Amino acid sequence: MRSRLGGAGAVAAATALALVVAGSWFGYQQLAGPSCSGRIQLSVAAAPEIEPAIKAAADKWVADGAAVGGTCIAVNVAADEPVEVAAAVASKHGASLAGVGQASGTAVTPDVWVPDSSTWLLRLKSGGANAFDPANGASIARSPVVVAVPEPVASRFGWPDKKLTWKDLLQQLTSSKPLRAGIVEPTQDAAGLSGLLSLTAAASATGSSPGQAQEAMIGALRQLATNRSSLRQDLLARFPRSPDPTAIASALGAAALSEEDVIAYNATKPPIPLAALYLDDPAPMPLDYPFAVLPGIEPVKASAAKVLFDVLRTPQFRDRLAAQSLRAPDGNWGEGFQAPRGAPSLGDASPTGQGGAAGLDPIAIQKATTTWSVATQSGRMLSIIDVSGSMKDPVATANGATRLQVTVAAANQGLALFDDSWSIGLWTFSTNLNGPLDYREVVPIKPLSTNRNALRQGLASVKVSKGDTGLYDTLLAAYEKVQEDWEPGKVNSIVLFTDGQNDDDNGISQKELLAKLKKLRDPEQPIQVIIIGIGKDVSRAELEPITAITGGRPFVTVDPAKIGEILLQAIALRPPAPR
Secondary structure, three states, X not given: XXXXXXXXXXXXXXXHHHHHHHOOHHHHHHHOOOOOOEEEEEEEEEOOOOHHHHHHHHHHHHHOOOEEOOEEEEEEEEEOOHXXXXXHHXXXXXXXXXXXXXXXXXXXXOOEEEOOOOHHHHHHHHOOOOOOOOEEEEEOOEEOEEEEEEHHHXXXXXXXXXXXXXXXXXXXXXXXXOOOEEEEOOOOOHXXXXXXXXXXXXXXXXXXXXXXXXXXXXXXXXXXXXXXXOOHHHHHXXXXXXXXXXXXXXXXXXXXXXXXXXXXXXXXXXXXXXXXXXXEOOOOOOEOOEEEEOOOOOHHHHHHHHHHHHHOOOXXXXXXXXXXXXXXXXXXXXXXXXXXXXXXXXXXXXXXXXXXXXXXXXXXXXXXXXXXXXXXXXXXXXXXXXXXXXXXXXXXXXXXXXXXXXXXXXXXXXXXXXXXXXXXXXXXXXXXXXXXXXXXXXXXXXXXXXXXXXXXXXXXXOOOOOOOOOHHHHHHHHXXXXXXXXXXXXXXXXXXXEOOOOOOOOOOOHHHHHXXXXXXXXXXXXXXXXXEEEOOOOOHHHHHHHHHHHOOEEEEEOOHHHHHHHHHHHHHOOOOOOX
């Protein structure tokens, strides 16, 4: 993010976006002439770096008599961080985005949104905003994603003559003396996400086995996380501010940023300029600035937005982009653009070497954001696995492995992602599993620095019982246990895997469970309950009231083979740890 984030846009989104709608009505009334049969105001929220160019073009259009079918148009263009608008849109459409907090209930979305990347639109759609289907979405500008490196450091890599790859950068990050690399939080910043996708793709191609590839990827992510920032300006401030070799060695050595960021930074004449490295194999997704007409606006506004889009595709607008250090959608640039040293030339067939929105992979994006969130955050979690009789049923899509086996495999996969700062425990449950109790503690909740091997052994020992599903009694006991040793500064949570509905004649009812959870819940010591339902016998309607009380969410998959993906999504969507 370029300016500020605080709560991923909750209050800020409400205030900034409300201003988009409010606008300057007096100025608008002065503008609309008596010949108009009607008057409307089109609100546009744009990424801060492109906002001046859009505003200048819109102002000229309005000054020249902007109208559609006799209706006069006023355009209010506001600079809004993409993550803040995304939070508001997600709230409106019931979507959940990893790393993006909830917007205020009073937040208002604009008529037209120009974020810095189409990844925001794709993440909203794949995050559950099924009704979110913006019109148009075509690019109106472009900025390649580069790796910004202090020039003295870049020279040691062979810049500007040598062509470098993401594999080269990965080796620098995981060497015995790793390069001090940083990143803007990739779940909240499109350039950071683009760099993360390229880095994880390079990591997945290393090593002789999937385990080695994952180890390389996790090592790189944690190295980046040591120098991550929610604010782009904060990250830029970590680059060396002195030519002294010691200062250069101790400062930030690399970060995935946009070409525009590097140009803007170097325009301030810093003591050590940044080199823009255009890495390949794989080429990162550029920032493509889609023009998205949001669903639900009035037809006349949609018509006005269509004309505005045409205004933003003219040669004159290309020059306005150049003044903001941005390229045109085809990757070429207008008059006055100051390309960084080593940038692909204007005459290249593929000026940036980077594909556009058409190449976006929603699965890869979701996997990258969830893996990042899990691998770089810390928490305290009690994992609970259903061992009732039905968990021995085979899974057709998992080569005949049982439901329990695919669940244990997913838990082991997750365990490999958690660093030693996590505290994790393991229970199993059925009915009458431990004398009259429906649950059994397999491994107590302890830091992974001392508990990892015990958890691996505990998972290996889990076996199916002959009992039924004592879901309610188990959840209540687990909540009381996690609350007993609640740990500040971390997200305290329960993750429960089950393949069925509560089936315990001797246990408490759902009504009793909900009443007890409401009584136990402490806003100062929140405990999030996440329930992962496996197979067609799970009732989402049964689970939602339970998770709603705790600020959690049920995740249900008909195909148990997908439980590993679901686990990552569930953990990644947890709220920030309380302070």
